[in-house]
Amino acid sequence: MQLKTELYRRLERYVKVDTQSDERSGTFPSTHRQLVLARMLADELRAVGAKKVRLDRYGYVTAEVPATVKGRKPVIGLLAHMDTAPAAPGKGVKPQLHRAWKGGDIVISRRLGVVLNVRGCPELAAHKGEDIVTASGDTLLGADDKAGLAIIMTAAEYLLKHPEVPHGTLKIGFTPDEEVGRGVEHFDVKAFGADAAYTVDGDVTGTVEEETFNADGLTLKVAGKSVHPGSAKNAMANAARVAAEIVASWPENLLPETTEGREGFVMFTDIAAETEKAEVSGIVRDHDLKKLKAMERQLEAIVAAARLKHPLAKIELSFKEQYRNMKAVISRRPEVMSNLLAAVRAAGLTPEIKPVRGGTDGSRLSFMGLPTPNVFTGGYNYHGRYEWVSLDGMNKSLEVLINLARKWAE
Numbered sequence: 001m002q003l004k005t006e007l008y009r010r011l012e013r014y015v016k017v018d019t020q021s022d023e024r025s026g027t028f029p030s031t032h033r034q035l036v037l038a039r040m041l042a043d044e045l046r047a048v049g050a051k052k053v054r055l056d057r058y059g060y061v062t063a064e065v066p067a068t069v070k071g072r073k074p075v076i077g078l079l080a081h082m083d084t085a086p087a088a089p090g091k092g093v094k095p096q097l098h099r100a101w102k103g104g105d106i107v108i109s110r111r112l113g114v115v116l117n118v119r120g121c122p123e124l125a126a127h128k129g130e131d132i133v134t135a136s137g138d139t140l141l142g143a144d145d146k147a148g149l150a151i152i153m154t155a156a157e158y159l160l161k162h163p164e165v166p167h168g169t170l171k172i173g174f175t176p177d178e179e180v181g182r183g184v185e186h187f188d189v190k191a192f193g194a195d196a197a198y199t200v201d202g203d204v205t206g207t208v209e210e211e212t213f214n215a216d217g218l219t220l221k222v223a224g225k226s227v228h229p230g231s232a233k234n235a236m237a238n239a240a241r242v243a244a245e246i247v248a249s250w251p252e253n254l255l256p257e258t259t260e261g262r263e264g265f266v267m268f269t270d271i272a273a274e275t276e277k278a279e280v281s282g283i284v285r286d287h288d289l290k291k292l293k294a295m296e297r298q299l300e301a302i303v304a305a306a307r308l309k310h311p312l313a314k315i316e317l318s319f320k321e322q323y324r325n326m327k328a329v330i331s332r333r334p335e336v337m338s339n340l341l342a343a344v345r346a347a348g349l350t351p352e353i354k355p356v357r358g359g360t361d362g363s364r365l366s367f368m369g370l371p372t373p374n375v376f377t378g379g380y381n382y383h384g385r386y387e388w389v390s391l392d393g394m395n396k397s398l399e400v401l402i403n404l405a406r407k408w409a410e
């Protein structure tokens, strides 16, 4: 299957629409501009012949590709998000296609000195000879996740044009606001009507994801005792210093900047402090829930020691659940992953299962009752000026989706 031209035409069209989301917004979707792309996608779904195309008041675009086989088969959902990350400029994206990359520097912008090569991105090395797409140095590309949109749209068009390919009912869902962590807040899992789903929002070709972090938030509050510093001996408790001491006592090998793979961490994200009171917020992350809880006990022990050392201060530490590792839900339905792995192999690739160091829309959907692993798009270096996607990788991802549709109908 060779649909690279179609994939590129779509990617090019989608990345030119600014769909940056905004974490400070109180509306849903968080930015109005996402609806411009939502309307475009809904029109395009109608044009390729998808059924039940709908754009609802939250900006969710849903549609159906009807089954080509008789009898009750599991209904499979395919999902991608329309927004781009607030972390880098997303307006005025000018995509560039670097055909048949020979292995040297990919000059994204000579003027701005933005050059992509294997030194800066070792993952690129495996993609010699492929067509690489980048932006132009002053914005992100937005392959995260417009590559996903293009892949799903092209898969839908292909299946609608090829009724000889056996598959059950497929549901398509394009969602806003993934990058600000609210992507499925209003998503109606029941109305969507899928038995299992896949987000097409991963990265390097061949990788699939069924595991996310377990995530808790933390709040540390210190109430101090303010006394004139000239007469403070044995009478003052300086909340700012007590809070700083606790933060500095956390082991250096359990921080985001010193961990990778399956290693968990605590990150202190905000400190507001004065003599009378201090408040620290942070996050706790680990793929293993037991290890997450053990890190929390470890921080509690540090706090307990600080209480003994500073009896005049009042110190409170609390944790709040944010999300849980979706593997717990996905592994209850083994065929969700076994069909995906078989589909990746049938595309001629060796699947690599990678733990996500974060959350995905799929983790929330999984706990809403819809098991949803994540499939690669062929892209990398997301959320910045060095973002790239391989058109050949996108084409492989498309093949995986077609194989997956077949697999579920067996």
Ligand SMILES: [Zn+2]
Binding pocket: 081, 144, 145, 178, 201
């Ligand atoms: Zn994404």
